[in-house]
Amino acid sequence: MGEQTEALCRRYLDDILKANEITNLTRITNEEQAMLLHLEDSLVGLPEVNEAPEGLYGDLGSGGGFPGVPLALATGRQTILVDSVKKKMAIVQSILDELGLSSQVATSSERIEDLPVEYEARFAVLTARALSRLVSLIELASPLLFKGGRLVCYKAQVTSEEIEEAKAVQDLVGMKLVSQREALLSDRETKRTILVFEKVARPRIKLPRRVGLAQKQPLKPRP
Numbered sequence: 001m002g003e004q005t006e007a008l009c010r011r012y013l014d015d016i017l018k019a020n021e022i023t024n025l026t027r028i029t030n031e032e033q034a035m036l037l038h039l040e041d042s043l044v045g046l047p048e049v050n051e052a053p054e055g056l057y058g059d060l061g062s063g064g065g066f067p068g069v070p071l072a073l074a075t076g077r078q079t080i081l082v083d084s085v086k087k088k089m090a091i092v093q094s095i096l097d098e099l100g101l102s103s104q105v106a107t108s109s110e111r112i113e114d115l116p117v118e119y120e121a122r123f124a125v126l127t128a129r130a131l132s133r134l135v136s137l138i139e140l141a142s143p144l145l146f147k148g149g150r151l152v153c154y155k156a157q158v159t160s161e162e163i164e165e166a167k168a169v170q171d172l173v174g175m176k177l178v179s180q181r182e183a184l185l186s187d188r189e190t191k192r193t194i195l196v197f198e199k200v201a202r203p204r205i206k207l208p209r210r211v212g213l214a215q216k217q218p219l220k221p222r223p
């Protein structure tokens with residue numbers, strides 16, 4: 001990542017921490033922790049995002065813009081940050097405007113399930129950090145990705161049960177687990193797992209389901 005991009009990431013993080021003093025955007029308030037858990041952690045998935053086909057990038061459940069903003073800056077991709085909490089997206093949007101980034105990075109305060117109306121099969125790559133179980137993520141991402149597009153999931157703790165639960169329904173939603181990588185952040189303590197699912201086929205069921213179902217009533221394999 002070039003010096004200019006790094007400086008912009010720092011400015012974005014500083015502005016988020018400042019805004020966080022007034023509105024709750026992130027529970028991480030300490031600058032050193034924020035450098036580690038927001039900037040460094042956001043960029044852990046950069047190789048996987050770069051491996052996805054060219055095109056639109058979306059960060060699902062973006063909160064204060066992580067990992068979306070650092071990845072947008074590092075890749076130069078046209079980006080949409082999605083979070084249903086309007087207040088969060090309004091603050092993130094105003095910081096993006098101030099930094100002159102809004103022509104590249106946009107925000108949407110729609111529910112992820114409502115996005116396919118406008119963005120069906122439009123995304124080349126999606127990310128999700130601290131959003132939901134993998135089984136829910138692949139269901140939410142599938143209608144938004146074009147064939148060959150990738151979902152890059154950031155996980156702090158992932159059990160083999162969670163992975164198997166997603167693999168059991170991946171055929172149903174037209175997704176396939178293609179890679180899994182462990183990473184250790186520079187504090188030598190924080191572990192991350194990056195899991196990548198590819199959109200390989202049209203879903204075999206009608207997606208999106210009703211708002212809320214993907215997360216509250218995850219799909220089960222069909223007999």
Ligand SMILES: C[S@@+](CC[C@H](N)C(=O)[O-])C[C@H]1O[C@@H](n2cnc3c(N)ncnc32)[C@H](O)[C@@H]1O
Pocket residue numbers: 060061062063064065066067082083084085088110111112113128129130131
């Ligand atoms: C724990 S936060 C993670 C924020 C950010 N990705 C990070 O790692 O710092 C999860 C965010 O996802 C948003 N979210 C959860 N379900 C959503 C949905 N179905 N549509 C849009 N946003 C959603 C929540 O509003 C919340 O801001």
